Amino acid sequence: MSERYYRDTLVHVDLESIHHNYKMIGSKHPDKTFIAVVKADSYGLGSDKVAHYLSERGVGYFAVATLDEAIDLRMHGIKDKILVLGIIRPEDINKAIQHRIAITAQGIEWVKEAKAHVDDKYEKEVWIHIKVNTGMNRYGTKNIEEIKEMIEEINTFERFIYEGIFSHLTSADMDNESTEMEMSAFKNVIGQVETPEYVHIQNxxxxxxxxGDFCNAMRIGISLYGYYPSPFVESTSSIDLKPAIDLTAKVAAVHNLKSGESVSYGRTYTAESDETIATLPIGYADGFIRARTGSKVEINGHQCPVVGRVCMDSVMVKVPADVKVGDEAYLINKNPDSPQSMDIYSDYTETIPYESLTLLSKRIPRYYQGEDVHFVYNEVLK
Structure with missing residues (x-):
């Protein structure tokens, strides 16, 4: 871990806001196991940092997308249960066994192939969660007879433990009937097969x-980090989430332009009068993509438009004449009412907070704050 960094651009991660969201969502479903989804490096916020903080505060189950991500958490000292939500190659089953990782089974052929690859190097069991396809049509099966056969194959093999069964909702963030239909379909499957320790469909x-009272676990991803999956969910839910990140950069240079002078590649922006242009040390290689031209950042309380083309490593903004080198710009603000809120930031490029978060490059240092926690992690200088 390195706290050194030599460019004034930071992702500020509020770990206590993440903890708050865990408590608020957990209080709505007090009898369910909270599975904290920390895939994609905790949506760009740092999976091992987030997992350690939450583990110390009661979270005992984490979920990731890949076996690589699960092993990485183990290598960083996470000892709690970890579930891989994606499908691993059957021939990699022994790696899951070695690192004590729960994995997803998508069909009977996968179960049989995985069994065939188990060797005696690690005399441990591996936990299996069966994936039910209730409409996503991405992974899993909806054939009840096949699910029963999978359970039989798992239960009759001494190295496999039938730990869970789950599905994934396609449209719970929308106002339609799909979610009720999918939950009903999953409940119907559950009623016809052996019930394992964990039953989960809620994202x-x-x-x-x-x-979802027929489930005893839930998988929480984006809302753990303080963001509602959609405006519909925000308007429907009574839970108060706290956004977890700010994205800031300090002014690195200031230029005084005369009327007719231009900015950045291609001279796509030309000053119509005398203007002040500030350069911020962030660009599309950091996840501040080219489509953000025209969006606004906040500097000293002013809303300042991005002008000219966004560069790989820097961006230029039109600012008041009194802005100087070292002044801080907010590109994303964790205040949900800010013009730089994650929702407004994402809407500008017609995307969603999930993508905006995961686009933030690892070359931006993460500044972590929480209860008795205060440090910077720089992936580049690790």
Whole structure:
């Protein structure tokens, strides 16, 4: 870990806001196991940092997308249960066994192939969660007879433990009938097969908007980090989430332009009068993409438009004449009412907070703050 960094651009991660969101969502479903989704490096916020903080505060189950991500958490000292939500190659089953990782089974052929690859190097069991396809048509099966056969194959093999069964909601963030249909389909499957320790279908939107009383676990991703999956969910839910990040950069240079002078590649922006242009040390290689031209950042309380083309490593903004080198700009503000809120930031490029978060490059240092926690992690100088 390195706290050194030599460019004034930071992602500020409020760990206590993440903890708050865990408590608020957990209080709505007190009898359910909270599975904290920390895939994609905790949506760009640092999976091992987030997982350690939450583990110390009661979270005992984490979920990731890949076996690589799960092993990485183990290598960083996470000892709690970890579930891989994606599908691993059957021939990699022994790696899951070695690192004590729960994995997803998508069909009977996968179960049989995985069994065939188990060797005696690690005399441990591996936990299996069966994936039910209730409409996503991405992974899993909806064939009840196949699910029963999978359970039989798992239960009759001494190295496999049938730990869970789950599905994924396609449209819980929308006002339609799909979610009720999918939950009903999953409940129908559950009623016809052996029930394992964990039954789960609710994602963030599902947990915020639905009860799902036939499930005893839930998987919370985007809302753990303080963001509602959609405006519909925000308007429907009574849970108050706290956004977890700010994105800041300090002014690195200031230029006084005369009328007719231009800015950046291609001279796409030309000053119509005398103007002041500030350069910020962030660009599309950091996740501040080229489509953000025209969006606004906040400097000293002023809303300042991005002008000219966004560069790989820097961006120029039109600012008041009194802005100087070292002044701080907010590109994303954790205040949900700010013009730089994550929702407004994402809407500008017609995307969603999920993508905006995961686009933030690892070359931007993360500044972590929380209860008795205060440090910077720089991936580049690790």
């Amino acid at each position: 963030s939107a599902g947990a915020l908007c639905y009860d």
